[in-house]
Amino acid sequence: MDFTLKIWRQENASSKGSFKTYPLKDVSPEMSFLEMLDYLNNQLISKGEEPVTFEHDCREGICGTCGLYINGRPHGPARNTTTCELHMREFKDGATIVVEPWRASAFPVIKDLAVDRSSFERIMQAGGFVNVNVGTAPDANAIPIGKLIADKVFDAATCIGCGACVAACKNSSAMLFAAAKIAQYAMIPQGQVEAKERVDKMVKQMDAEGFGFCSNTYGCEFDCPKGISVDFIALMNREFFSSKVCKHKE
């Protein structure tokens, strides 16, 4: 297969980037999207050019490191698929493929296709946990949780923190990311004690990082590689309002 790649190149955070066009021949349909980029980089290196910087690690869709904006969609055209799981057979021979980094002011570009997602870290540090120290846990079966709830909790917990939800959103909102974590803890007894403080602190941090608000287009759910439901955003909003009604003290 042959492709024309239009790839965003940017030297560093402060420089101005631009698209560069690379024709690429003899791509195997068996290649994953990232293997195709490896293949391109090999050619660039042998020509003495600098390879395209992009981030990746597990290459099996679970670590959340990779994330490219491909033809206007986070992680490309296939649903419930991360960039590393996307294969070239999804594209038509001869197609032009546009590759960009995540675009959001809270995810500044570091170089080429790599972005800084440390804003997600700070949201987690603000309250994305249960306050329990090592050694204080009761027996694991002392806290029964029904299977149906447990399965729903799992659906929320399956977020890989890739940032596709932000990239998909016209407001660059991180609500699906934050909601998945807030909902995971809001639905189980272990998370109840500090549920009100948690939602308050995480939402506050989300705002401070410059993420936008939700305007219910559901683009995040559509492009989430793990298919996380926007229902959790509704749950987060409910938690948030109830935290305000309860007027808890910080």
Place this chain on the structure above:
Amino acid sequence: MLKLDSKIPEGPIAEKWSRYKTGLRLVNPANKKKIDIIVVGTGLAGAGAASALGELGYNVKAFCFQDSPRRAHSVAAQGGTNAAKNYKNDNDSIYRLFHDMIKGGDYRAREANVYRAAEVSNDVIDHFTAMGVPFARDYGGSLDTRSFGGVQVSRTFYAKGQTGQQCLLGTYSSLSRQIGKGTVKMFPRRDMLDVVIVDGKARGIITRHLITGELERHSAHAVVLATGGYGTVFYLSTLGLGSNASAAWSAYKKGAAFANPSFIQIHPTSIPVLNDYQCKLTLMSESLRNDGRVWVPKAKGDKRHPNEIPEEERDYYLERRYPAFGNLVPRDVASRAAKERCDAGYGAGETGLSVYLDFKDAIAKQGKKAIQDKYGNLFEMYEKITGILPYNEPMRIYPAGHYTMGGLWVDYNLMTTIPGLYAIGESNFSDHGANRLGASSLMQCSGDGYFILPNTISDYLADDIRTGKIPTDLPAFEEAEKSVKERIQRIKAVKGKQTASSFHKRLGKILWDHCGMRRDEKGLKEGMVLLDKLEEEFWSDICIPGSEKDFNQELEKALKVADFFEVGRLMCEDALQREESCGAHFREEHQTETGEAKRDDANFAYVAAWEYQGPKAKPKLHKEDLKFEFVELKERSYK
């Protein structure tokens, strides 16, 4: 002169840890604030240790090469994590878990360490649950378990096929909590390139900031390595591409003994290589062999579509060779048998490096629905990667490097042979012997990080309450930084033509062929010669574009590959000296008449710990004899 002192406490096996713990010295809360601890790696072991130490009040500095601790490779573990809870009332116990691990490890692990890992497994499950890790549950709300890896009890706790992800995210949340509180300072996007030894003690590390390229000095009173295994040495493996040996290797070169480097688990059911640019193999759960039948064509080089090959022209080689166990033979046997068929020219697919795993008969017998219920999500995953739906034609599978049982030698305190330098999780050698039992890696990593290290390290740190901050302008830091800088300059100065990945690929192939599933003296010696030659070529033709003072992924790769040459050589050296077959280590010269592994307890019931003797010099072998007081040594038989 290196001396191995395992510090295994006296007493009955069930009381060793609790008695020993009581005798360990403490650091009082006011003094903990004066103590700095470096933790390198933020997988289950590292993030667990960092958060537990932070909770205790130490100043912790945690490092990872990823942009976030949540991406450490523990995230990819699938099956589950064992605990001896006996929730199923199937007469499980700590002793049984201990016994299964010792036996599964083919009697090459330390009894006391393994028993302790089994003992704290229950605390690990309690802690995960309290942190909100969503393990599978039954309708009554209790935690569900399944049996795994051929044991007779049901003790594996799981969260669908994503147990590693859920355990890691739980641990990551506890780490995030400590970062928010300020007890842990997080340094992401750092590669650790050297450990700094001051007056014989580990007192710091040299890191490279992966975005700016800056070399940094970090000091502490103790250094904990939780840097994972070295399975990526094979290039193609089930591991994340960033996983590497360099941090542990720098410790080895500074005097820490490296134990049993040749013990590497090869998993039989991974999706095979599909194209020449592939650099990663994805695992398919082993459970598929319960219903799938493994075969290759009877004719060499038969390139027909599998559905066009009639029944009588198929060789169900596992059923043929192992009529008693058939497709359910243990991992090592299944892996070796697949390799044998492919090497002989019977392999399937374009590359000839795969075998078929066929569900045709199972579907005919049980119906498509039943197979879908059992394996639906795995079939989908397979389709995503290969484009083929295994309901219609057989899957193709091939063995892949998966887990390293070997690692830095540690004593009962999890301290390496360098005082103040600890190794936990997969980076140490201690709990899995020559073969790891399924669902015991998450368990061991979390046990080490949360429950063992925080206790043992205080005994060492009790001597440091008056030491004060370790300055980073000491000569030892200067020297370490200088040697790292010189190494980077040397590798950059080559200005050759070949990429780091292309060398890595060739290096991996040499090891796979000569120090993989089957080894013999001739092959190992040849492998070492080939490694030397390739290493020479590397140092004269490696190409690294861009600057070292920038985000430079090619430089990162090249530095890792440079270490893998040395790792590979030590693997061969270790495999060569071990004149027996045990667990994942199979020497052609040592097999029974029917081709089974032949262990030699009289001569090889020891841990092989290697001491670095300088570049190109033959490393020195030290032996720690393994004493089995509580388990009887038996032959592992599948008949």
